[in-house]
């Protein structure tokens with residue numbers, strides 16, 4: 156069986172021509188270029204950069220902080236990975252939700268150390284995921300995940316973490332697409348908690364169409380992707396994410412007109428950067444959320460998840476063979492990935508300010524720094540059988556399950572707890588005023 160790179164990377168089943176392969180080569184080259192930076196450690200947490208770059212963020216940044224025991228505020232997103240001999244909390248035999256390409260133990264990954272770390276924020280503790288607590292907090296509620304296969308990777312982690320308490324019932328998928336049902340709209344229900352999870356698959360967050368069979372995409376940067384924007388209005392939580400698809404050559408449309416392209420190599424079309432498309436796509440996705448009149452949910456933007464190809468590009472021996480996390484002084488975010496991260500944060504802050512006018516909450520699920528430190532957590536060559544002729548042989552983009560991506564759900568639960576505490580404080584205040 157031959158697996159195609161886009162399928163591996165993004166969970167999409169499509170025949171790829173040579174152009175598409177070149178395209179993916181370019182994508183991965185860029186990823187690799189950004190990772191060369193791993194060898195040049197410098198200072199700087201992304202959160203530090205964000206704070207420096209945004210003058211008016213002191214009130215908003217508070218949303219991402221928890222009170223540590225001492226009463227000090229704590230940024231749960233800056234810290235280090237520390238050993239945790241109790242992990243993992245599920246295996247590929249206790250959880251059926253692990254996507255095949257991330258079932259690293261099935262494909263013979265020899266080491267298990269990568270599962271045995273937990274995230275330790277500098278100034279407080281991040282509790283390990285407690286499935287019963289999570290389900291109590293979301294009882295009667297609904298949560299939508301909007302994004303690509305890296306987003307799907309998080310949902311599968313969440314289902315596995317929750318499986319110690321309950322498995323969901325798979326409520327719907329389009330039956331004719333059963334074999335690739337993870338790619339489309341899915342609903343799962345936790346019957347004992349009336350909790351619904353839905354996933355909406357979108358590569359670019361905005362309307363996009365394949366322009367030719369070789370994988371060049373037309374991206375309509377100011378148009379909603381109605382496959383998800385029409386469906387999220389009643390949700391209590393919406394988690395949006397995106398990133399890796401924007402490395403692909405693409406044609407950008409605004410007001411229905413071609414305004415330029417990224418790396419399409421057509422002489423009469425204006426060259427634009429991937430950042431141009433990426434910023435506008437996030438802006439439009441967040442505008443779509445603002446445009447939903449009945450929407451009262453909390454929107455989480457899950458930040459860019461770094462890849463870790465080293466010592467070569469993706470199809471020329473590039474791989475991720477490290478077996479330990481970095482410490483925060485060994486690497487730092489820079490170049491393309493830093494730019495993509497900063498764009499997300501800037502667009503998020505603008506949407507958050509706008510949301511405050513009508514009481515809509517926006518929160519950052521700021522996983523970038525933590526995941527930058529986990530070159531050891533990817534499938535690498537253990538996402539398929541050794542003899543399989545796959546285009547993307549070493550996957551250094553997705554995350555093994557169980558693995559470091561489970562921590563995204565530790566963060567998510569912590570954020571939900573903070574919301575619950577916030578509600579308590581708000582009602583306390585109201586009672587005092589009365």
Ligand SMILES: *[C@@H]1O[C@H](CO)[C@@H](O)[C@H](O)[C@H]1NC(C)=O
Pocket residue numbers: 199203204207
């Ligand atoms: C952020 O600002 C602080 C104080 O103004 C400074 O010490 C620090 O070097 C800055 N960090 C970056 C990454 O610019």
Ligand SMILES: *[C@@H]1O[C@H](CO)[C@@H](O)[C@H](O)[C@H]1NC(C)=O
Pocket residue numbers: 247248258260261
């Ligand atoms: C789970 O992993 C083991 C190796 O640890 C492997 O032998 C087995 O086939 C895997 N099972 C499933 C259902 O993926």
Ligand SMILES: *[C@@H]1O[C@H](CO)[C@@H](O)[C@H](O)[C@H]1NC(C)=O
Pocket residue numbers: 320321322346347
């Ligand atoms: C719901 O709770 C009941 C009683 O505790 C239990 O027997 C049942 O297995 C639970 N349902 C699911 C889907 O876990």
Ligand SMILES: *[C@@H]1O[C@H](CO)[C@@H](O)[C@H](O)[C@H]1NC(C)=O
Pocket residue numbers: 413423424
């Ligand atoms: C660019 O040139 C090609 C071939 O000459 C033509 O088909 C296409 O319409 C042109 N595109 C634009 C935007 O002018």
Ligand SMILES: *[C@@H]1O[C@H](CO)[C@@H](O)[C@H](O)[C@H]1NC(C)=O
Pocket residue numbers: 235482483484485
């Ligand atoms: C990096 O930090 C670790 C502790 O987190 C420390 O042991 C190590 O010496 C530091 N390395 C450098 C190069 O500063």
Ligand SMILES: *[C@@H]1O[C@H](CO)[C@@H](O)[C@H](O)[C@H]1NC(C)=O
Pocket residue numbers: 544
């Ligand atoms: C793998 O597939 C590619 C493209 O289809 C082909 O050129 C190559 O010969 C195949 N390699 C093996 C070992 O089958």
